[in-house]
Amino acid sequence: MEINIKEDLIGQLKEKGLKLTPQRLAIIDVLVENCDRHPGVTLIFTEARKKAKRVSLSTVYATLKEFSENGLIKELEFDRMENRYDVDLSDHINLICKRCGTIADYDIPAPLEPKDIARKSGFVVTDTRMELHGYCRDCLKRPD
Amino acid sequence: MEINIKEDLIGQLKEKGLKLTPQRLAIIDVLVENCDRHPGVTLIFTEARKKAKRVSLSTVYATLKEFSENGLIKELEFDRMENRYDVDLSDHINLICKRCGTIADYDIPAPLEPKDIARKSGFVVTDTRMELHGYCRDCLKRPD
DNA sequence: TTTCCATTTCGGAATCATTCCAGTTTGGTT
DNA sequence: AACCAAACTGGAATGATTCCGAAATGGAAA
Numbered sequence: 001m002e003i004n005i006k007e008d009l010i011g012q013l014k015e016k017g018l019k020l021t022p023q024r025l026a027i028i029d030v031l032v033e034n035c036d037r038h039p040g041v042t043l044i045f046t047e048a049r050k051k052a053k054r055v056s057l058s059t060v061y062a063t064l065k066e067f068s069e070n071g072l073i074k075e076l077e078f079d080r081m082e083n084r085y086d087v088d089l090s091d092h093i094n095l096i097c098k099r100c101g102t103i104a105d106y107d108i109p110a111p112l113e114p115k116d117i118a119r120k121s122g123f124v125v126t127d128t129r130m131e132l133h134g135y136c137r138d139c140l141k142r143p144d
Numbered sequence: 145m146e147i148n149i150k151e152d153l154i155g156q157l158k159e160k161g162l163k164l165t166p167q168r169l170a171i172i173d174v175l176v177e178n179c180d181r182h183p184g185v186t187l188i189f190t191e192a193r194k195k196a197k198r199v200s201l202s203t204v205y206a207t208l209k210e211f212s213e214n215g216l217i218k219e220l221e222f223d224r225m226e227n228r229y230d231v232d233l234s235d236h237i238n239l240i241c242k243r244c245g246t247i248a249d250y251d252i253p254a255p256l257e258p259k260d261i262a263r264k265s266g267f268v269v270t271d272t273r274m275e276l277h278g279y280c281r282d283c284l285k286r287p288d
Numbered sequence: 289t290t291t292c293c294a295t296t297t298c299g300g301a302a303t304c305a306t307t308c309c310a311g312t313t314t315g316g317t318t
Numbered sequence: 319a320a321c322c323a324a325a326c327t328g329g330a331a332t333g334a335t336t337c338c339g340a341a342a343t344g345g346a347a348a
Contacts, residue, residue: 019295019344041334056298061335063296079221080306082334095267106265121250122281123239137266163315163324185305200327205306207325224335226305 005087006032009072016070023059026052031073031087038094038103040082076103095136102136149231150176153216160214167203170196175217175231182238182247184226220247239280246280 009028013020026048030039034047045060064085068075074086076094084103093106118124153172157164170192174183178191189204208229212219218230220238228247237250262268 017295021296021344023297054297058299058336059297065336066296077223079223079227080334083223095265095269104265104267106267121239121248122284123248123250123278124284125239125278134267134269140266140268161324165315165325167326198326202307202328203326209307210325224305 005035009087012070012072016072018066018070022052023048023055024063026055027060027063027067031085035087036105038076038084038086040084042082044085095134102138104136149179153231156214156216160216162210162214166196167192167199168207170199171204171207171211175229179231180249182220182228182230184228186226188229239278246282248280 006028009032010020010025013024018024027044029051030044030047034043037043039047041057041060041064044064045055045057048055048060064073064075064083067073068085071089074089076084076086078084088105095104095106096102150172153176154164154169157168157172162168171188173195174188174191178187181187183191185201185204185208188208189199189201192199192204208217208219208227211217212229215233218233220228220230222228232249239248239250240246
């Protein structure tokens with residue numbers, strides 16, 4: 001499964017005419033290995049360093065930007081908090097824990113028809129983002 | 145109508161034991177006058193200066209934070225973009241134009257039951273945020 | 289395989305919204 | 319009128335992100 005995601009990402013990379021560098025390969029590996037963790041730049045940077053000899057923070061930023069602009073990954077932007085990256089491109093709802101910062105996916109398809117919205121408001125939807133902030137199961141258990 | 149919102153805000157301020165200062169009064173005025181515009185800090189700061197003799201940027205930040213923490217207003221956080229503030233506390237969907245940055249409200253109640261989510265995922269929802277990014281009617285008309 | 293150049297990488301400086309800080313002022317209660 | 323916790327100030331600090339010019343390199347073409 002992870003192999004498929006990885007091969008798919010590399011395939012898309014070439015399709016888009018982007019070069020396959022050791023840095024990018026390392027970043028892809030980290031993304032795939034942590035695909036259910038919505039990793040941030042710091043984690044990706046740290047882990048990528050273990051895989052490729054030379055990777056700079058600038059490169060990680062540039063690469064993640066490039067990838068998300070080309071639709072390889074999804075960028076979840078946050079305020080006063082590192083952006084998070086998701087290999088899962090499907091529309092889903094993010095459950096974001098206020099306490100530990102964990103981001104879980106909630107897979108109920110959003111019952112919002114872009115067509116209805118366009119018809120009623122004239123607004124053309126290109127990206128959907130649904131966040132539910134609150135507390136995850138684990139944090140609720142833990143005292144304090 | 146606007147009068148009611150203003151009086152209501154001032155009422156809540158006193159209820160919460162917060163002091164009514166000329167700076168806060170000016171900020172409330174700006175919020176109410178621009179209630180359908182989702183104003184950001186810069187706009188609020190600039191306009192508030194016209195109303196009160198002395199207002200500092202720090203105060204605007206502190207005040208907006210205080211207000212939203214006390215539930216007087218809603219803070220919409222953005223990445224790489226000023227936060228926006230909303231006097232309308234009801235759950236609604238924000239239509240955010242990628243081009244002009246306008247934020248419009250879309251008033252269809254979200255058909256997501258917090259109870260269902262809690263039951264299925266153990267996640268307790270405290271805040272809902274739904275954003276649909278795309279292009280507004282006006283920007284679609286305009287060429288280039 | 290060698291050449292070549294657009295792309296990528298690098299690290300350090302710059303950006304910018306926001307927060308922090310320490311000192312001063314002030315609303316509103318006693 | 320006195321008092322003090324809360325609020326205000328402006329300048330410095332923060333931290334994620336972007337920008338920059340120079341150096342390195344993937345991979346297509348020769």
